[in-house]
Amino acid sequence: MRISLTAMLLLAALPADAATIAAHRAIYDLKLVRAGDSSQLSAVTGRLAFEIQGSACEGWTINFRMVNRFSPVEGALRTVDTQSTAFESGDALSMQYNEKEFVDRALKEESRIKVSRPSATAEAAGALGQGEAKPFTVPGGALFPMQHQLNLMDKAEQGETRDASLLYDASDGAKTYRAITFIGRRKDAGSNSRDSANSEAKSLATLPSWPVSISYYPTSGDNQDTPSYQVGFDLYANGVATGLVLDYGDFALGGELKTLEIMAGEPCQ
Numbered sequence: 001m002r003i004s005l006t007a008m009l010l011l012a013a014l015p016a017d018a019a020t021i022a023a024h025r026a027i028y029d030l031k032l033v034r035a036g037d038s039s040q041l042s043a044v045t046g047r048l049a050f051e052i053q054g055s056a057c058e059g060w061t062i063n064f065r066m067v068n069r070f071s072p073v074e075g076a077l078r079t080v081d082t083q084s085t086a087f088e089s090g091d092a093l094s095m096q097y098n099e100k101e102f103v104d105r106a107l108k109e110e111s112r113i114k115v116s117r118p119s120a121t122a123e124a125a126g127a128l129g130q131g132e133a134k135p136f137t138v139p140g141g142a143l144f145p146m147q148h149q150l151n152l153m154d155k156a157e158q159g160e161t162r163d164a165s166l167l168y169d170a171s172d173g174a175k176t177y178r179a180i181t182f183i184g185r186r187k188d189a190g191s192n193s194r195d196s197a198n199s200e201a202k203s204l205a206t207l208p209s210w211p212v213s214i215s216y217y218p219t220s221g222d223n224q225d226t227p228s229y230q231v232g233f234d235l236y237a238n239g240v241a242t243g244l245v246l247d248y249g250d251f252a253l254g255g256e257l258k259t260l261e262i263m264a265g266e267p268c269q
Contacts, residue, residue, distance in 0.1 A: 019153030021060075021146070021239030023265035025051040028244055028255035030068060039251040043071040048244070048255055055265060056090040060146045068253070079104050086170065088146045092120040095144050097170035113170045120147070128173055136174035139219075142166040148179065149239065156183050156210040156235065167216070177216040177228065184211035192234060195242050200260050207237045238262075 032044040046068030054060040067081045084099040094116040101109045115138055117124035123140040127133035143151065143165050155163055163181040187209045195201040195209075212235045215227035232245040240262075244255030 019150050019157060019237075019239075020056075021052060021149065021153075023053045023263040024238075024240055025049070025259070025261045025263065026240060026257060027259040029258050030066075030244075030246075030253045030255050032251060033245070033254040034247075034252040036250045040073045041070060041251055042073050044251070044253060045069050046253070047258075052239070053263065053265065054090075059087060059089045062086045062088070062145070081105075084171065086145070088144050092144055092147050093117055095170060099171065111173065113173070115144075115168070115170065124168070126174060138168045138174075139166060139176055142168040142176050145169045152181055152183065152212065153235065153237070153239065156186070156212075157237070159186075166219070176219050178219055178224075179214055179216055180227075181212060181214045184213075186210055187234070192242075195234070195257070198242075198257060200257055201242060203260060203262055204236050204238075204240060204242070209234045209236045209242075211235075 026049075028048045028050075030044070030046040030048055032041060035041045035044075046066065048066045049064070051063040052060060062085070064084045064086075065082065067079065070078045070080065072078070079102075081102040082099065083101075084097065086095065086097045088095045094114075096115075097111070097113040099109075099111045100107060111128065112130050112133075113126060113128050114133075115124045115126040117138070121141055124138035124142070126136045126138055128136060145167070148165055148167050148169075151165065152163060161183050163179075163183070165179050165181075166176060167179040168176045189208050190196060190205050192204075192209055195204055211232070213230065213232045215230045217227050218224055227249075229249065230245075230247040232243075232247070233241040234243045235241055240260065242257045244253075246253045246255065
């Protein structure tokens, strides 16, 4: 499963005080912060761009792009460019996901996925590919990415410290993951020293945040007790994430917020 912020990140009848996510565009600079011997990496540099627009009424559109340049201990540098676009309906009944992955500018893989279900907690029917698409099912009770993020934001606001959810985000085909989340102690507005020193994060200064760590476990196969990957970040009350850590097991990347644009959004009526 490829790490995507959509995995961090609704039900139609949200209460008035439920969490909401601001439409925004964020860009992060990535670098290698840990490399085990098995990774055979000497350096990684890259950039991650994430844009979310929409609402619980009209649905959510999420654009994601991550470009990394991998420098191995031996051999040639390799560039991996992953681009995806997703749409998730506000009632959590349907999702569409398109992804392309380029390696050294050559298209390596492309996927198109559509998923729909009769209710937000029912089993979903999925179709993978174009033309004669391959059918699959998503287990009942699985959350889509926006459902999952809003659920975590509500729990953070309520002072809860742990969540265990079944998650389907389409980034790994038909696979569903068990997402175990730990939410740290609330940081009051303006108290995050890293972000206070970053001029690009000035729009976050009036908002509280929570340190969050999510581990993603496979729901099939022989290694269900070992996470496929982990992510860590500070989650602000408007849904913006800073201080990214993307942990792939044998290596980890850190992400520093370089650009943040809060965009106008249409509120639900």
